[in-house]
Amino acid sequence: MTKPKVLISDKMDPNAARIFTEMGCDVDVITGETPEQLIARIGQYDGLAIRSSTKVTPAILDAATNLKVIGRAGIGVDNVDIPYASSKGVVVMNTPFGNSITTAEHAIAMMFALARQIPEANTQTQAGLWPKNGFMGVEVTGKTLGLIGAGNIGSIVAARAQGLRMKVVAYDPFLTPERAIEMGVEKADLDTLLGKADFITLHTPLTNETRNILSRENLAKAKKGVRIINCARGGLIDEAALKDALDSGQVAGAALDVFETEPAKDSPLFGTPNFICTPHLGASTTEAQVNVALQVAEQMADYLVNGGVTNALNMPSLSAEEAPKLRPYMALAEKLGSLVGQLTTGAIPRISIHTEGAAAELNSKPIIAAVLAGFLRTQSDTVNMVNAPFLAKERGMEVRDVKTEKTGDYHTLVRVSVKTTDGERSVAGTLFSNAEPRLVELFGIKVEAELTGDMVYVVNEDAPGFIGRIGTLLGENAINIGTFNLGRRNAGGEAVLLLSVDSPVPAAVVDQARSLPGVKRVKALKFA
Known part of the structure; x- marks a missing residue:
């Protein structure tokens, strides 16, 4: 061989x-x-x-x-x-x-370098200036560390900071209160963190939601004299705004290991006082x-x-015997998880995966992993079928596996339910011809739709003329509609609309759709 x-x-x-x-x-x-x-x-x-x-x-x-x-x-x-x-x-x-421990330790090292102005003090000392009276640092003991992102690396940083006798405030939409207690951190919204933190360190992936999370507006909300560390992803901070905040003294110091454009050759931050940087060294230890x-x-x-599959980003972990039967179910499960992840906000303490009929007879672990991967991938760029259950546990999510062998309206059904602050919300799907995933229920409303590509989700009052208005709006913005999927609770009540479109829907168009009469909610969706 x-x-x-x-x-x-x-x-x-x-x-x-x-x-x-x-x-x-x-x-x-x-x-x-x-x-x-x-x-x-x-x-x-x-x-x-x-x-x-x-x-x-x-x-x-x-x-x-x-x-x-x-x-x-x-x-x-x-x-x-x-x-x-x-x-x-x-x-x-x-x-x-x-790289988790290494990256966390680099963030702590950058925090100390900022607190004691070590790079500049070193440069001047080696130049023979002996600037003993020129540098006045700050202690980290007793200070508040604001943690943006409380996943694997963030939790390690929190533990290290607590060992330095720092108070830790964490912002992470998926951090449950139970997990926050376990970590020993205060769970807070972003504005609260910005107002309390003496140091801010970022440990979140770069997504549409986190891009420029430290924007000019948010930097202005921060506690005056804050020190900022980013060893996560370039693009989480508005670099031009950060320079202005450093120049004005709103930010006392900043340390970046990552930049929006790498290799960074001409960043506006270069040469700015109280700014230090390293060339993406977070993972660089022996x-x-x-x-x-x-x-x-x-x-x-x-x-x-x-033939073993571990930590694959584009393939589930499956045995050769299970693969043919499970793959269509996992495709359905991942789409349902992604749908729930895109349509819910805040911490999710519990997620339930309920299989009925033929689905209940299968190995549920890959189906559960597919749901969790779809759900968590909206918040993390390192999620896959293998690590999704671990990440869910790390975030304090309770994962329930419920099976019902008897069949209902469909011969096979997968339902994903999440506990939110608004109560239990669920979506359900089935397989057509035992192979084609279809959504059949969305938050209690019957609707049949294929979840694929770019889509638009609209909740509106069921009233004459609405379909024409949304269609006209999209047409005026050169967005072509592929399929139209409708459902409603009752005549004249709440209705839901799922549109597949041929191109991504810009945020400005989403805002226009929200202003249409009768609209309650609009969200642009994306499916693989």
């Missing part, structure tokens, strides 16, 4: 190559190649192990005629075209937790580099040799 062949194209701990060999793979380590050189070479490999330097573009994937798996030693996969890899049947894996290299080698080799 021919051994799988793996290419390591970025610098990686040498033990990774050893693991590939020990697990039955042939491995080549060839780093620093140009895209053209990689295109010429990649066709002979079954696996590609990378870090951040190699950019896996459609051109490379087109040339990778034998490629079965890409393994990213680290968390971020911005350098991999995952949708195109999926279309080529290539599994994309990462190592989402290998231990972290070893950990992620070993993990990605083990995962890739297990897949290539044994």
